[in-house]
Amino acid sequence: MKNAWPILTVVISLLAIWYAGAVWMNAQWVRDQAARAGTTVTVSQLFIGTMNLDRPVLPAPHQVVMELWKTVVDTSITSKRSLVYHAWVTLSATLLGFAIGTTAGVLLAVGIVHNRAMDMSVMPWAIASQTIPILAIAPMVIVVMSAIGITGIVPKAMISAYLSFFPVVVGMVKGLRSPDAMQTDLLRTYNASATQTLWRLRWPASMPYFFTSLKVGVAAALVGAIVGELPTGAVAGLGARLLAGSYYGQTVQIWSALVMAALVAAALVGIIGVVQRATLKRMGMSR
Amino acid sequence: MNWLILALVVWLGGWWANVWLSHSARAGTRGVRLLVPAIFGLSLLVIWQGLVRGLNVPQVILPAPSDIAVKMSESLPILREDFLQTFVKGALSGYVMGCGAAVLTAVAIDRSVFLQRGLLPVGNFVAALPIVGIAPIFVMWFGFDWQSKAAVVVVMVYFPVLVNTVEGLRASEAMQRDLMATWGASYWQSLFKLRLPAAMPFIFNGLKIATTLALIGAIVAEFFGSPIRGMGFRISTEVGRMNLDMVWAEIAVAALAGSAFYGVVAVIEKAVTFWHPSQRV
Incomplete structure (x- = not known):
């Protein structure tokens, strides 16, 4: 816990910068209002005014927290005003896509490790695909799938799956190849089949790589689901909240959706981290 | 129909070529390392073209690679x-x-x-x-x-x-x-x-x-x-x-x-x- 103080200091100073920024960026609006009313503002009035605008340029942190409280705690989760409802819409697509993408990625990685032709043909493309802004195809996937009658959670999940697929493939190929020559030779002297080598050596050895790529993949999947919600128009989900907020200038709503997305991302990565630590500890691989 | 047959032929041909190349004696050389993924990518494109044309997939769902190149x-x-x-x-x-x-x-x-x-x-x-x-x-x-x-x-x-x-x-x-x-x-x-x-x-x-x-x-x-x-x-x-x-x-x-x-x-x-x-x- 020796890092607790430094982290706390950094977080507090970030919040202080945020407050200062809110005063600075909203000051113009407050002054304009006062000028229109034919009055002048004192410094303290300016400060209070910038903190409590309806549609501030930059909402103060406490406004975002209040909006979050209002939409998370005070609203029933079945209501369309509830941020929990929207977060669940996004989260369900993320998890479905993440599961599909991870499974497909692991299967392809196993294929690549066992089949030389597949390795040489697919692997360069899998690596090259990481330099391509795949997210750009999201609007097309959504629109085309709705044109052939597939709507709802599946198109978003496809984008999430696609985004989490490649990091998992690349990470798992590295992981499945991580046992060194001595270990694979040992299994050969035991006359182990490829399947036995996979289950008894390669798969356990790949676990650290597996969890690392899961963390990358789940973050990518969440971004994919959020962006996937943009082109359908603002229907439901965190991406829709962002878009609706930007249409109607509801900055507080944008920021609260953003904070919610950050919390969801942190929770997903955190859960994987906990599972990782527990698993690696049981396997005797923790550092 | 011809397009579908072409797609099938290219698929099998590309597959066979890559299996042969990657098990040949020269599999480690630089040329083959570039050739194998190139064959894979090209045959994917041809299969895409063949399927789109052969199955008459409408342009609003998936355009053929040739259409995209023309555009x-x-x-x-x-x-x-x-x-x-x-x-x-x-x-x-x-x-x-x-x-x-x-x-x-x-x-x-x-x-x-x-x-x-x-x-x-x-x-x-x-x-x-x-x-x-x-x-x-x-x-x-x-x-x-x-x-x-x-x-x-x-x-x-x-x-x-x-x-x-x-x-x-x-x-x-x-x-x-x-x-x-x-x-x-x-x-x-x-x-x-x-x-x-x-x-x-x-x-x-x-x-x-x-x-x-x-x-x-x-x-x-x-x-x-x-x-x-x-x-x-x-x-x-x-x-x-x-x-x-x-x-x-x-x-x-x-x-x-x-x-x-x-x-x-x-x-x-x-x-x-x-x-x-x-x-x-």
């Missing part, structure tokens, strides 16, 4: 304009500013272990967040034009580069630092002559991750509002008009630009970190 050659001026708007103005300027700011920050907090301990976990945390979400906010602040896209890119590339640079500045070994100390080198001398060069592999790792992020940030930010040019704008509007060949053309340009950007950074890395074991092949 690309027809609309070069538009593609060029979009490329300039999104890549050069949005992504590249944001990339330079963000990476520059990140490296400078890393050097600035280099002397303070306290700040490093605080900033590194926060930076790692932020790097996992869906930062593209700030796009609508920045579009409100900086307007529809490329400035808001560059701002999104700055924030997206900042944290990966910062974390990698801070890590890199710790990479020099104690013995090397002691040697600098015995020579009476000042802090800045030891920074510029030893620690920054030693950090270069790490910095370039961050810079390479940031290339893709920069392009993603610039494109996605355009979904939230942009002037009537730019790759993200073109993609979202042409999708709405069901001109999927144009969308695919933009995606092809984005893919080429992304790979080329990454390639350029990788080439610079090779020139700068020629001494590193991973470059000595």
Whole structure:
């Protein structure tokens, strides 16, 4: 816990910068209002005014927290005003896509490790695909799938799956190849089949790589689901909240959706981290 | 029907060729290493073409590669304009500013272990967040034009580069630092002559991750509002008009630009970190 103080200091100073920024960026609006009313503002009035605008340029942190409280705690989760409802819409697509993408990625990685032709043909493309802004195809996937009658959670999940697929493939190929020559030779002297080598050596050895790529993949999947919600128009989900907020200038709503997305991302990565630590500890691989 | 047979033949032929090539005696040579993925990619394209033509897939669902190529050659001026708007103005300027700011920050907090301990976990945390979400906010602040896209890119590339640079500045070994100390080198001398060069592999790792992020940030930010040019704008509007060949053309340009950007950074890395074991092949 020796890092607790430094982290706390950094977080507090970030919040202080945020407050200062809110005063600075909203000051113009407050002054304009006062000028229109034919009055002048004192410094303290300016400060209070910038903190409590309806549609501030930059909402103060406490406004975002209040909006979050209002939409998370005070609203029933079945209501369309509830941020929990929207977060669940996004989260369900993320998890479905993440599961599909991870499974497909692991299967392809196993294929690549066992089949030389597949390795040489697919692997360069899998690596090259990481330099391509795949997210750009999201609007097309959504629109085309709705044109052939597939709507709802599946198109978003496809984008999430696609985004989490490649990091998992690349990470798992590295992981499945991580046992060194001595270990694979040992299994050969035991006359182990490829399947036995996979289950008894390669798969356990790949676990650290597996969890690392899961963390990358789940973050990518969440971004994919959020962006996937943009082109359908603002229907439901965190991406829709962002878009609706930007249409109607509801900055507080944008920021609260953003904070919610950050919390969801942190929770997903955190859960994987906990599972990782527990698993690696049981396997005797923790550092 | 002929198209379907062609697709089948190319599929089996490409498969057979790759299996044969990868088990042949020359499998390790450079030529074969390039040839195998090339055959794979080309046969994918031909199979795509064959399936689309053979099954009469409508253009609004999936255009054939030949349609996309024709569209690309027809609309070069538009593609060029979009490329300039999104890549050069949005992504590249944001990339330079963000990476520059990140490296400078890393050097600035280099002397303070306290700040490093605080900033590194926060930076790692932020790097996992869906930062593209700030796009609508920045579009409100900086307007529809490329400035808001560059701002999104700055924030997206900042944290990966910062974390990698801070890590890199710790990479020099104690013995090397002691040697600098015995020579009476000042802090800045030891920074510029030893620690920054030693950090270069790490910095370039961050810079390479940031290339893709920069392009993603610039494109996605355009979904939230942009002037009537730019790759993200073109993609979202042409999708709405069901001109999927144009969308695919933009995606092809984005893919080429992304790979080329990454390639350029990788080439610079090779020139700068020629001494590193991973470059000595």
